[in-house]
Amino acid sequence: MSRSIDQTHDLSLRSWVESANQKDTDFPIQNLPFGVFRDRGSTQSPRIGVAIGDQILDLTSCYQSGLLQQLPEHLQAACTASNLNPLMALGSWASLALRTCLSQLLRSNGQKPSSEAKLLVPMVEAELLLPAKIGDYTDFYASIFHATNLGKLFRPDNPLLPNYKYVPIAYHGRASSIVASGTPIKRPQGQRKAPEDNVPSFGPSVLLDYEVEVGFLIGAGNELGEPISIDNAESHLFGLCLVNDWSARDIQAWEYQPLGPFLGKSFATTISPWVVTLEALAPFRCPAFSRSQEDPLPLPYLSSSINTRQGGIDLTVEVLLDSAQMREQGIEPFRLSHASFRQMYWTMAQMIAHQTSNGCNLHPGDLIASGTVSGAQEGSQGSLLEITRRGSQPIKLTTGEMRTFLADTDEVIIRGYCKNENYAKVGFGECQGIVLAAK
Numbered sequence: 001m002s003r004s005i006d007q008t009h010d011l012s013l014r015s016w017v018e019s020a021n022q023k024d025t026d027f028p029i030q031n032l033p034f035g036v037f038r039d040r041g042s043t044q045s046p047r048i049g050v051a052i053g054d055q056i057l058d059l060t061s062c063y064q065s066g067l068l069q070q071l072p073e074h075l076q077a078a079c080t081a082s083n084l085n086p087l088m089a090l091g092s093w094a095s096l097a098l099r100t101c102l103s104q105l106l107r108s109n110g111q112k113p114s115s116e117a118k119l120l121v122p123m124v125e126a127e128l129l130l131p132a133k134i135g136d137y138t139d140f141y142a143s144i145f146h147a148t149n150l151g152k153l154f155r156p157d158n159p160l161l162p163n164y165k166y167v168p169i170a171y172h173g174r175a176s177s178i179v180a181s182g183t184p185i186k187r188p189q190g191q192r193k194a195p196e197d198n199v200p201s202f203g204p205s206v207l208l209d210y211e212v213e214v215g216f217l218i219g220a221g222n223e224l225g226e227p228i229s230i231d232n233a234e235s236h237l238f239g240l241c242l243v244n245d246w247s248a249r250d251i252q253a254w255e256y257q258p259l260g261p262f263l264g265k266s267f268a269t270t271i272s273p274w275v276v277t278l279e280a281l282a283p284f285r286c287p288a289f290s291r292s293q294e295d296p297l298p299l300p301y302l303s304s305s306i307n308t309r310q311g312g313i314d315l316t317v318e319v320l321l322d323s324a325q326m327r328e329q330g331i332e333p334f335r336l337s338h339a340s341f342r343q344m345y346w347t348m349a350q351m352i353a354h355q356t357s358n359g360c361n362l363h364p365g366d367l368i369a370s371g372t373v374s375g376a377q378e379g380s381q382g383s384l385l386e387i388t389r390r391g392s393q394p395i396k397l398t399t400g401e402m403r404t405f406l407a408d409t410d411e412v413i414i415r416g417y418c419k420n421e422n423y424a425k426v427g428f429g430e431c432q433g434i435v436l437a438a439k
Helices: 059-064 071-077 086-088 092-106 146-153 228-237 249-255 307-308 324-329 348-355
Strands: 034-039 047-052 057-060 120-122 126-129 139-140 168-173 178-180 188-194 201-204 212-218 237-244 269-271 315-323 332-341 366-371 409-418 425-436
Touching: 057 059, 071 086, 086 092, 086 269, 092 237, 126 178, 146 366, 168 348, 188 249, 212 315, 212 348, 228 237, 228 307, 237 348, 237 409, 237 425, 269 425, 348 366
Parallel strands: 139 366, 178 269
Antiparallel strands: 034 047, 034 126, 047 057, 057 120, 139 168, 188 201, 212 237, 212 366, 237 269, 315 332, 315 409, 409 425
């Protein structure tokens, strides 16, 4: 089900791009994530690039220089597109073949291309865009710790609903408001009703929150009416990114019954610019979440011995907050939480198998988000709603400022990485956005 470890993961590999050899870089030669960019300040067409150290390898320039000739023509053509969708549509064989080719091209023991200068673009000189045209967006609720934490706040006597351990819960999100990292987020307005009010009112959200999630971008899709089996699910995945599912908790609390999230979620969802392929993540696969003996076994369509053995990913995510006062005083952002994706109750394969079990069709570039990544330990909660216990326990920042929910000019920064002493660190970069005042 998962991709294999091969020579592209070799810890000893070095690149002729010197910044890729630095010890703690997110983007060593063993990573090679894909994204879409253009020169900063330009109106040129977007191009596909690969992150390598602090540089971007321009795949259009690689194609024009004849450096991709060993690849099939239709794969070469996909590398010159303005987004990742054509490459995603080709399936997992294409991302593997391209990764192998690029690993050879970038190695320091290979021949350094004479066209090096036009192949590389410094990241600081590039505008990073949405990596794909996202037609559909599904947001799951796959952390049992997040579900239990929220349940305790709203239903202390019955925190976890009876269907949770049987079915991967999700809702259909709004794809049009998915934005690239760095896009400012305007505080949403909406209808909300405080517990002490007799009637609702309309105005700016006062309980603005974030949710740290992991996103999966679909590669090859499936036909309408044709479910994807759990053992075949990961062959339909291209790669992973970071997601901030911004949430207006006051709007959400008033509107979500009986049909679930709507305007409290649809105003913005931020994703990171670099898509880390499943091939790059092969060394960091781990067993699926270990359920207790009292938990029910997954139904057969959600059950697989392969998924049990290696359906998880040992991926760490962390959230930091940077206030205007911190920036003015030169103080480092304040870390709010630190959690592991390996603690998710439902795996990526189970989410895909469930979503398509009714015959729902997925398309290349569709985004599936995991839901908030929270752990069992204090400090691993993936939202302010959990951390502050619905605002009853404010956080004290390094500057002495207090927060229950996000203030205007606050910047939320999400980072993710995989580490293992036997392999190079594979990082995801940052997913960030700053809150602007409502109009």
